[in-house]
Amino acid sequence: MSRGRVTLAIFIVCLVAAPFLLPEFYVTLMNFIGLATLVTLGLVLLTGVAGLMSFGQQVFVGFGAYATGVLTTMYAASPWLGLAAGLAFTAAAALGLGLITVRLSGHYLPISTIAWGIAFYYAFGNLEILGRYNGIQGIPPVALGGWLLDTGRESYALIWALTLAALVAAANLLDSRPGRAIRALRFRATMAEAFGVDTARLKLIVFLYAALLAALSGWLYAHFLRFVSPGPFSVHIGIEYLFMAVVGGAANVWGAVMGASLLTLLKEWLKDILPKFFQQSGNYEVIVFGLLMLPLLHRAREGLAPLVARLAGAGRRAAAPTGAVVMLARRERPAAGEPLLEVSGLRKNFGGLAAVRDVSFAMRAGEILGLIGPNGAGKSTLFNLVTGVLPSDGGEIRFRGERIDGLPSRRIARLGIARTFQHVNLVGAMSVLDNVAIGAHLRGGKGTVAAMLRLDRDEERRLLAQAAHEIRRVRLESHLADPAGSLPLGQQRLVEIARALAADPVLLLLDEPAAGLRYQEKRALAELLRRLRAEGVSILLVEHDMEFVMGLVDRLVVMDFGERIAEGLPAAVQSDPVVIEAYLGGVT
């Protein structure tokens, strides 16, 4: 049993024992912690992991609470029907709001969450059916079979059972195929798209999940307190939920428990002592909360979860699956010599600068084509055009006869084009294994729900086995479990190559793969690329190391100032006077 599991077991034992040992007051407090944990957990995924910030989660809590409040008091419906209605209403609202805002850049989402927070707070307080500012009273307790959960201790059981389930589901999610993609959303969305992840859809899913957790918390709240009023759904409560997520941090889902516990307890304590200190009543705890957040944001932006993770050893080390694994199916490859990539008249302008000017070239299956040229010649731009990272301004790109210019990069990835990035584009905090497994994203199909319920384990073993296989191919097996960001730059480039290989590409685009490698590593890389060619993988290579390029490629395309200036066999290109002039600057 790992230390992490022991810690989890102790946590659960304490949770089970707590209601039998603690006085009523603390049981109630624990209930509030559980309720806050559910909302915070959603925010940890949303803000901490996926990088989408919301100050409006309290609105979804309100939806969950008011839906069940109205249905159970006015229509004498079952609380379970209230739950279903609350979740359905929240899902519809979150989808609507999410469709509008998650596509917009970073700061629009938080601003609009504040705006809808204010809009709904006043709506809650003024709608006749919701009892205006007086709220709804006499909400019945939840009944489980014949068992009426009408005491604080019984509510405790329900609240914490659901909270634990949500925590485990979220932890499962992060450790899965969609989870890896979610962890790439915050800093590496372009990369994720290039490996077939529909980032906008995934953001929407995370947003929806966070909203549903909040609605669940609202439902529990309504049936625990048996009373709903607008107070707990004000904007300031929404800000507090976000503070909880920041205090806990996003390193793992248990940060949500810590953030929620710490701030709930602190608030309770401050509410007790501060009014005595100021000798009048009021929400003075906000001063302390604000003053607390500043040094935390200045000094420990990762929150407290990493600290506890170290103490508890909760960070499960990534490991390649052992035992027999059925490998993933491979794509059929075009026969050697078939036309593969045809670029004609391709153009790209950045403002007044023509980065790529009427470039045309063709590539056949089974060859290694080198793309060389001085700095600023437009090589990386060309890569970005072929992989759909940038839209072109004219010309045509065909892949196996099919036009691909104008397609989003995730669709191009589907066709069997994989790439590396010139500026290494790895999720630094994630293990090498998980980073490489992102490459195999399109070779799996299990979604978020399957991942939460652990119904994806068979596929997950195959994806990870594939990733481990690619890592061995670039000889990084000894670093498999290390965080990718801890490797030296040259090895990070090899991780990029392994990730591209995990996509099972027909065409592999490598942007300066040998930069930062030592002599022996370069030789090994050249050998690997030759082996790939023999396996039927075609390679388009940008590289500055001429020795590396000349010994490896079948043909060369030379670019300068956005134009193709030469094309042909390496020896012919090397003696081409135009090329020599471009590199050496007109020696006459």
Add this chain to the structure above:
Amino acid sequence: MSADIVAWLVQDGITNGAIYALLALALLLVFAVTRVIFVPQGEYVTFAALSLSLLEAGRMPGTVWILVFGGLAAAAVEGAAALRARAFAALPRIGLLYLALPAAVALVVWWAAPRQPAQWVQVLLVLAMVVPMGPILYRVAYQPLASASVLVLFIVSMAVHYVLVGLSLVFFGGEGLRARPIAEAKFRLGVVDVTAQSLWVLAASVVLILLLWLLFERSIYGKALRATAMNRVGARLVGIPTALTGYLSFTLAALIGAVSGILIAPITTLYYDTGFLIGLKGFVGAILGGMASYPLAAAGAVAVGLLEAFSSFWASTYKETIVFSILIPVLIWLSLRSRHVEEEEERE
């Protein structure tokens, strides 16, 4: 609805809209230069308005304590940095700027408050108390994180808002306050009575907007601000001290906020937490203007003021709901317009 009601609502809407326009300009200025979404902008309004009311009543506003203790915190941060860098020569300047100056303002206010000076003196005292909050806040809360992502800076703004709104409750209590108007005259303009105060508001807004325009177009400081707003790294490369532009934009924002507060104090009853909503309405205006252009932001803010006036006539209880819901169609439009995959703006 009769013509004089319409006229009255339009007057009300434009008066409030002018205030929102000032705040929208300040928010846009701070965001463009420092990438800070400055949620606490509205708190300047509260502090200025309520301080003015307390001064009128002959009481010393607690605002001076923010100045004194904020200055102390800023001096500690600056002093520690200077000591680490062994720049002892900087210490007297730090002491003068962050310790002596706030203390002097506090002493003057403490001496003057019970003597109930003339209104223009009170206005000056309020400015002296509120405007320095800008640079102090920037130094203590934001400058250590100048290169952090927009989202982190946003959370910082929330924390600052929390501190200020809490202190506002401590200093001013939960009761609403309203100040004496600067001018009490009323004019008959066609069918509607125009109060001199709302003319004051309009005139002051127009003058401030013109001054800002002059600053940006005609002075080297304004040009430095614009350069920093466009490209931070580039601005630093050509020798613009980007930290200084941060101070400058925060000071201007505090000045605009304080002036707004002084103008609005006689029109509305303000509570310790009213500023939050006022500031956010400025934000709504700025977003209506696309978060990019000053004239559009001002126009958007006036639209918010008008919408608020008319919705308070038709459905007064849903006033705030309506005002904050108009963001939705604007965001839909912005969302449809943006086609590209979001480029990640922050780095690990």
